[in-house]
Amino acid sequence: MPAPLETCISDLDCASSGGSSTSDLSGFLTDEEDGARLQPSASASGPPVPARRGAPGIPVTSDTPRAQDDEQERRRRRGRARVRSEALLHSLRRSRRVKANDRERNRMHNLNAALDALRSVLPSFPDDSKLTKIETLRFAYNYIWALAETLRLADQGLSGGGARERLLPPQCAPCLPGPPSPSSDAESWGSGAAASPCAAAASPLSDPSSPAASEDFTYGPGDPLFSFPGLPKDLLHTTPCFIHYH
DNA sequence: TAGGCCATCTGGTCCT
DNA sequence: AGGACCAGATGGCCTA
Secondary structure, three states, rough: OOOHHHHHOOOHHHHHHHOOOOOHHHHHHHHHHHHHHHHHHHOOOOOOOHHHHHHHOOOOOOOOHHHHHHHHHHHHHHHHHHHHHHHHHHHHHHHHHHHHHHHHHHHHHHHHHHHHHHHHOOOOOOOOOOHHHHHHHHHHHHHHHHHHOOOOOOOOHHHOHHHHHHHHHHHOOOOOOOOOOOOOHHHHOOOOHHHHHHHHHOHHHOOOOOOOHHHHOOOOOOOOOOOOOOOOOHHHHHHHHHHOOO
């Protein structure tokens, strides 16, 4: 449920009015505003000195009523200019923030779409419950490992071999993830072996010639195990996803 | 009601 | 400068 835009705007206003950096402001300050910023002491202490340019040598005083009126008018103008520039700054910041929020939302939607795509190629479960994000990642990791193991077992049965070499990059052989220990959690193996390039590359499903992707390895509909196409039954019992998944 | 999961906002950091 | 990425915060929804 997206937060009301009014809330965001009001939050932004509060945030920007609190700790705003002066560098952001510099581009929107008028000359009057710059002058007001650079000469704060003129109005804070001592007699106000008109920010008058030129006319060197002419003594300037604010003693006369005319000079006092001029100074007041300058202050009013500075104040109005500051209000305008700050409003402009808030407006610009808000529009940037709204655009950034939109991009971030879109980015997360893309990420979720990728996760959905990943779910769609994973075996489904009988209760048809949607895997959570972390479950999807864990399951995918385990599934890939199981498929790779399938290839390895299939390779052992082939005289010529080579199926595994065709499907997996050479560098994956020594670091094939293997079954994560049941005690490991997402932090330990999720960011370790699963994040390795090998885990990402070991995807027999991407190769249509993979025996794991063919009907040769599927089990009948009466199989009590989960619908896990392409995996030998023995492997299923050792596949970590069935250890971890609950 | 507590806890898990999720979407969103937000500010910081890095990259192009 | 602007966009991508990231992590923290927050609030809503759902379930045990």
